[in-house]
Amino acid sequence: MHKSAAAPNGSVGSVGSVGTVETRFLDLPEPIALESGRELAGVRVAYETYGRLSAARDNVILVCHALSGDAHAAGVAASAPSAGTRDGFAAEDRDGGAGAGLGWWDGMIGPGKAFDTERYFIISTNLLGGCRGTTGPSSTNPETGHPYGPDFPVITVADMVRTQRAFLDRLGISRLAAVAGGSLGGMQALEWAILFPDQVDAVVAIASTHALHPQGVAWNAIARQAIMGDPAWQDGRYYGTGQAPDAGMGVARMVGHVTYLSGAALEAKFARRLQDGDDIRHTLREPEFAVESYLSHQAASFVKRFDANTYLYLSRALTYFDLARQHGGGSLEPALEDVKARTLLIAFSSDWLYPPVASAEIAEALGALGKPVDYHLIEAPYGHDSFLLEEARQIPIIRRFLEDGAERTTRTP
Amino acid sequence: MHKSAAAPNGSVGSVGSVGTVETRFLDLPEPIALESGRELAGVRVAYETYGRLSAARDNVILVCHALSGDAHAAGVAASAPSAGTRDGFAAEDRDGGAGAGLGWWDGMIGPGKAFDTERYFIISTNLLGGCRGTTGPSSTNPETGHPYGPDFPVITVADMVRTQRAFLDRLGISRLAAVAGGSLGGMQALEWAILFPDQVDAVVAIASTHALHPQGVAWNAIARQAIMGDPAWQDGRYYGTGQAPDAGMGVARMVGHVTYLSGAALEAKFARRLQDGDDIRHTLREPEFAVESYLSHQAASFVKRFDANTYLYLSRALTYFDLARQHGGGSLEPALEDVKARTLLIAFSSDWLYPPVASAEIAEALGALGKPVDYHLIEAPYGHDSFLLEEARQIPIIRRFLEDGAERTTRTP
Numbered sequence: 013m014h015k016s017a018a019a020p021n022g023s024v025g026s027v028g029s030v031g032t033v034e035t036r037f038l039d040l041p042e043p044i045a046l047e048s049g050r051e052l053a054g055v056r057v058a059y060e061t062y063g064r065l066s067a068a069r070d071n072v073i074l075v076c077h078a079l080s081g082d083a084h085a086a087g088v089a090a091s092a093p094s095a096g097t098r099d100g101f102a103a104e105d106r107d108g109g110a111g112a113g114l115g116w117w118d119g120m121i122g123p124g125k126a127f128d129t130e131r132y133f134i135i136s137t138n139l140l141g142g143c144r145g146t147t148g149p150s151s152t153n154p155e156t157g158h159p160y161g162p163d164f165p166v167i168t169v170a171d172m173v174r175t176q177r178a179f180l181d182r183l184g185i186s187r188l189a190a191v192a193g194g195s196l197g198g199m200q201a202l203e204w205a206i207l208f209p210d211q212v213d214a215v216v217a218i219a220s221t222h223a224l225h226p227q228g229v230a231w232n233a234i235a236r237q238a239i240m241g242d243p244a245w246q247d248g249r250y251y252g253t254g255q256a257p258d259a260g261m262g263v264a265r266m267v268g269h270v271t272y273l274s275g276a277a278l279e280a281k282f283a284r285r286l287q288d289g290d291d292i293r294h295t296l297r298e299p300e301f302a303v304e305s306y307l308s309h310q311a312a313s314f315v316k317r318f319d320a321n322t323y324l325y326l327s328r329a330l331t332y333f334d335l336a337r338q339h340g341g342g343s344l345e346p347a348l349e350d351v352k353a354r355t356l357l358i359a360f361s362s363d364w365l366y367p368p369v370a371s372a373e374i375a376e377a378l379g380a381l382g383k384p385v386d387y388h389l390i391e392a393p394y395g396h397d398s399f400l401l402e403e404a405r406q407i408p409i410i411r412r413f414l415e416d417g418a419e420r421t422t423r424t425p
Numbered sequence: 426m427h428k429s430a431a432a433p434n435g436s437v438g439s440v441g442s443v444g445t446v447e448t449r450f451l452d453l454p455e456p457i458a459l460e461s462g463r464e465l466a467g468v469r470v471a472y473e474t475y476g477r478l479s480a481a482r483d484n485v486i487l488v489c490h491a492l493s494g495d496a497h498a499a500g501v502a503a504s505a506p507s508a509g510t511r512d513g514f515a516a517e518d519r520d521g522g523a524g525a526g527l528g529w530w531d532g533m534i535g536p537g538k539a540f541d542t543e544r545y546f547i548i549s550t551n552l553l554g555g556c557r558g559t560t561g562p563s564s565t566n567p568e569t570g571h572p573y574g575p576d577f578p579v580i581t582v583a584d585m586v587r588t589q590r591a592f593l594d595r596l597g598i599s600r601l602a603a604v605a606g607g608s609l610g611g612m613q614a615l616e617w618a619i620l621f622p623d624q625v626d627a628v629v630a631i632a633s634t635h636a637l638h639p640q641g642v643a644w645n646a647i648a649r650q651a652i653m654g655d656p657a658w659q660d661g662r663y664y665g666t667g668q669a670p671d672a673g674m675g676v677a678r679m680v681g682h683v684t685y686l687s688g689a690a691l692e693a694k695f696a697r698r699l700q701d702g703d704d705i706r707h708t709l710r711e712p713e714f715a716v717e718s719y720l721s722h723q724a725a726s727f728v729k730r731f732d733a734n735t736y737l738y739l740s741r742a743l744t745y746f747d748l749a750r751q752h753g754g755g756s757l758e759p760a761l762e763d764v765k766a767r768t769l770l771i772a773f774s775s776d777w778l779y780p781p782v783a784s785a786e787i788a789e790a791l792g793a794l795g796k797p798v799d800y801h802l803i804e805a806p807y808g809h810d811s812f813l814l815e816e817a818r819q820i821p822i823i824r825r826f827l828e829d830g831a832e833r834t835t836r837t838p
Contacts, residue, residue: 048707166707226691226716227683233717234679237724240710241672243656259654263676266647275640275777282639284747292745294461294579296737297653301744303639304646311650324709331714332705334697364688 033087058145063129076193082144085136086121119403143319162248192216219399221370235264262311274395360398446500471558476542489606495557498549499534532816556732575661605629632812634783648677675724687808773811
C-alpha cells in the first residue's frame, strides 16, 4: 500500500514527470470526531502517492489541495478526467494542450522538482468534504443509504487535518518531513503544525493566511448565496433529481475566478477587447467582451466537474479558519506557541485575496517566538493564481528550504 | 414648470436643506433615436429641481445619478419612499435615522452646499432605462400594452444623455452651466461634453472613468449572470407573474456592494467579528460573520426597491461606455478633441472599481489638448463609495471650480 503507483519517468508526460498515476482509496476504520461535536463514520479518503517511502519512513511530504483541487496532484491521470483540476489561466493553458489530465501541482512534484520524488515520498489526499473520492456531502450517508446533502456535518480545516492524520495512521506514517499547500491547502499545513506539533518537521504555506480578511469572507458568502439561492439547489437535496444548482455554481465560480486574478492580469490578457468583431452588438445576453466569454467558459466547465455542496462546505470551512480565534484566544502569537516545525511562507505581491500581509503576520509572530521561519514575497502579476502559475520561481525556494531541513536532520541525528 | 417644487429652507430637513420635494414627470413628444438604430417613443422622464431658474436661464446644473439612484437627489421626499436610495454605508447610516427619505446627494445640493441652490437651478432626472419614473424595461410598451421587459432596447450612456437633452429642450433650457455626477453619473457628464460641446460650460465627473477596466466589466457580467440565471427572471418577463429574480438580484447587489467598498473599509467596520456570540455555530445557512449579515441585509432591502431588468440594462450600458472606442477611434485624446467645457475630475485613492488612474488619464488627455481641467485625488479609505461618503472634502473643491467658471463668464460677457 505504501509503494507509489507511479511509473518513474514513465512514457507519458514531460521530462521529470511522475508518469501515469491512479487515484486510490482507503476507508478509515474509526469515526472522525469533528470540531462541531459530531462524529463522522465510514470516511473514505482518495489519495495518490509519488516517489518511494524510505525504510525509516522519514521522507513523507503531505500535499494539501485548495478549494477546487483533488488528490491528483502530479503526473497523468490513469483514468482520463472530464476536465483538468488546474485553475484559471493555468487550466486554460494546459487543458486543451498536451497537458490534459496533468495533476494540479505537476510542475512542483516530480523528479528534480520542488517536491522531489527522487528523495521524498509525496502523499496527496482529497480533503474531507470533497467530491473527488473522499467522503463529502455527495457521498452516501451510511445511516440512510442516500447522499448526505445538507445532513453532512459542517466541517473545519482542523477536521480535514484530523482526517489526514487518521489516514496516515493507516499507512503507518507517524511523522511528516513536511506538509505543504497553497491557499486552503496552506491553511491545512499551518493547522497541522499546531494540532500535531511533534509530527511535523516543516510547513510550506503558499499564498495562504492565518485568517481570511473580511472582504474574502464576503466573496465566499456571495458564492454560497449564489448556490443556495438557486432553486435547483433544493435545500441541498438535489442528488438524483436530474437538477443541480449549475446556474448558482457558475456565478460562484465566476466570483472565485475574478478574485483569484489581479486586475492587472485581466487588463494584460483581455483589456476591453470585444469577443466578436469591432463594435458592440447591443445585446444583454451574449458575452460581448472577451473577459465575459472567458468567465462563462470557466463557469460552464467547472459545474461539470465539481459538486455544489462540496463548494458550500469548503467555502464555509475556509472562512471559519482563524488560528488566533481557534488557538490563541484572539491573538496570533499564542496560537503559534507550540509549533515545532520550520515554516516556509511564500506570498505574491498581486494576491489581493490572500495578501502578503497575512503571511508577513505569521512570519512576524513565529519570529517573535524564536521559531525558524522563512518568508518570501514574490513579485508576480497574476494575483492569487500566481501560486499555480509562478512555479519556476517557487521551486528553488522550496528545494533550498527542504534541503536545509534535511541537512539539519543529518547534523543532529 | 420651471419653478422649483422645493420649499426653500422648509420646515422639514436639516439646515441648508432644499426642504420637501416632489418628483415630477414629463412626457417627451418625440421618440428618442437610439445608438442601436432603434427608436424609443413615448418616453417619460421623472425629475426634480432645486433652486430657481435665472431669467437668463444660464444657471442650470444637471445632476446625473449612478446605477441605483433616482431623480430624488436632494431634500426630503414628499412621498415617503419604501427605502432610501443612498448606497452602502451611507444608506445604513441614514435610512434608519432622521435622514430617511433624504435624496442620494443631499449633502451636496442645497443652500451653501457644493451645488448651491441660492445660485444655481439644479435639475436631477431619473435616467433612461430606470425604474423610478423614467421609461425603462418595467414601463408599459405602448405597442403591446404590457411591460417592455426584454423587448426594451439595449441602451447606452449616450442614449441617456440624448434623452436628457430632449427633456431639457421641453423645459426650454438650451445650455448647462454644469453637468455633474459620480460613477455612471460621471460617465453621463463626460458624454454630455462630447455630444453637446456647445451646450455645456463645465463638467464635474466624480469617481468615474472614460471606460470601465476589464475587472469592472467582469463584476458587472457576474451581476447580470446572477440575475439572468435566476429562473424567476423568466427571460425578463417576470412582471405580473408574482415572481421576480430577487435571489439573483440579491447576489448582484452583494457583488456590487463589495466592489463599492475597499478591503480596508470592511476591515475597519467588520473585521472578522462574529454576528452572534463569541464562537462559530457550524452553520452553512445562517450568516455567521457580521459582514455576511450586512450583505444579506443590503441585498434584501435593495430587491424591494429596484427592478432587475433596469439593473441589467444599466449594467450593460456602463460596461459599454468607452469614450475612446465611441469617439476617438480607440484613442482617448481624439475622443475629447471637441470638448469645450471646463472639466473637474475627482477620484478617491481607495476606489478600485473606478480607480484614480482613469481620471488621471482623462486629465492628461484634456491637458494635452490644452483644455482647462482640474484633477483632485482625495485620500479616502471607503473605496468607490467615498464619492457619497466624503462629501465634506468635495464641497470646497466643487464650489471653487464652479465659482471660477462664474467669474470667467462675468469677465467675458
